[in-house]
Amino acid sequence: MIENFEIIHYKEVTSTNDIAKKIIDENKNFCNKVIFADYQTQGRGYATNTWISDYGQNFLMSIIICPELAAHQQFYISKAISLEIIEYLKNKNIRAKIKWPNDILVNQNKIAGILIENSILGNNIQSSIIGIGLNINQVEFHGVSNVTSLHKENGTAYDLTKELNIFLSFRTKFLNLCINKNFEELDELYFSNLFGTHNFHKYRDKTGTFQAIVRGVDEFGRLVLTDKKQQKRTYGFKEVELIQ
Ligand code: BTN
Numbered sequence: 089m090i091e092n093f094e095i096i097h098y099k100e101v102t103s104t105n106d107i108a109k110k111i112i113d114e115n116k117n118f119c120n121k122v123i124f125a126d127y128q129t130q131g132r133g134y135a136t137n138t139w140i141s142d143y144g145q146n147f148l149m150s151i152i153i154c155p156e157l158a159a160h161q162q163f164y165i166s167k168a169i170s171l172e173i174i175e176y177l178k179n180k181n182i183r184a185k186i187k188w189p190n191d192i193l194v195n196q197n198k199i200a201g202i203l204i205e206n207s208i209l210g211n212n213i214q215s216s217i218i219g220i221g222l223n224i225n226q227v228e229f230h231g232v233s234n235v236t237s238l239h240k241e242n243g244t245a246y247d248l249t250k251e252l253n254i255f256l257s258f259r260t261k262f263l264n265l266c267i268n269k270n271f272e273e274l275d276e277l278y279f280s281n282l283f284g285t286h287n288f289h290k291y292r293d294k295t296g297t298f299q300a301i302v303r304g305v306d307e308f309g310r311l312v313l314t315d316k317k318q319q320k321r322t323y324g325f326k327e328v329e330l331i332q
Contacts, residue, residue, distance in 0.1 A: 092150065093256050102130040104150040105219040112152065112207065112215050114118045119154035119215070124252060131221065133201055134190050135326055139221045141231075146237070147252065149224035154215050156265045159208045162216075163309030166190065166204055167278040168266035169218050173200050173263070174281050176222075176255050182241050185283035186303070188311045189325055192222075194281055197236040199223050224251060270285075279304055281332075282286055288316065290331040293323065297331060 101107050104123040112118045125148045131139035141148055157164065170186045177184045177192070177199070184194045192200035196276050203219035223237035225245050239245055265274050279285065284302040291313065300313035300321065311328060313321045321328075 093120050095122045095124055095252070095256075098123065098124060098125045100127045100129065101125045103128050103132050103219075104148055105132060105203060106130075108150040108152050108219075109205070111143040112217070118152050121152045122149055122256065123152075124149045132219070133221075134203055135235040139201060139203075140193050140232075141221060141223070142226050142228075144248070146224045147220060147248070147255070149220050149252075151220070152215060153218065153267070155194045155213060157213045157266070157269075159206075159211050159213060160308065161269075161271070162191075162204075162206050162208075162213060162269060163215075163305065164274055165206070165216050165263075166202060166217065166309065167274050168262040169204070169220065170200055171262040171274070171277055171281065173202075173220070173222060173307065175258050176311040177238075179237060180242060180255075182238070185269045186278065186281050187330060188305060189309065194236050194241055197234050198297075199236050199238070199241075208267075222255075224248060227299050248257070275304075291328050292331055293321070293328045 096105065104125050107123045111121060126144040126279060128148055130150065131141060132288065133139045166189060170192065173192050174184050182194055184192050184199060187193050190202040191198050200220065200222040205217045207214045225239045226237050227240050229235045280281065282302055288299040288301050290297055298314045298315050303312040303314055306312055306322065311323045
């Protein structure tokens, strides 16, 4: 059960996930710490993507947790943190959706990205670094399209420290559901907040483009789609891309 997080604040880092890794390597007590930075010089996104965020505008953080989960249950961490972000935004009157595997969208514009890096020993997760980039106050994204922020959506600026405390106060809800292995509840909540479950959208895989509807995410964290010919298609990370 996570009771409290210790917040460690940096002005500038390469990547909060890198600092979290260093803290895990160098400390005995690394669980339930949050590394928060005003700026990242080498912010990393999923796979080869980078994550760019102006100084002091947004949430750039890595949460270290130590759940007693088996390695094959690791996608539940992603489910839980996605739901934390959705819930936080709901409390700001923003209806967001989860785009599998690691994006949070508002009207198809990205408001947050998640980069989870787990350390696995044998069959178990030793520690999990949950990297979160959540756009709060930035309104100008230097030509990058399909991006939004809390400020852009609600037309008002926010106090980042206050918001961080509000955000972390939701932890008991979903991360603890994950830690307590309430997987069925997490599955249901995750599915009801998943993008693309109601309508057909255009996707691309290595064979070409097709229209499909999201049926869910399987026990291995793979996306399950059905296309217009009622054919089931299952994809691992980076094997399929949503086009529109
Ligand atoms: C993605 O959308 O591809 C994931 C983006 C994750 C960005 C966050 S910002 C804080 C943490 N540190 C990083 O270098 N990346 C994550």
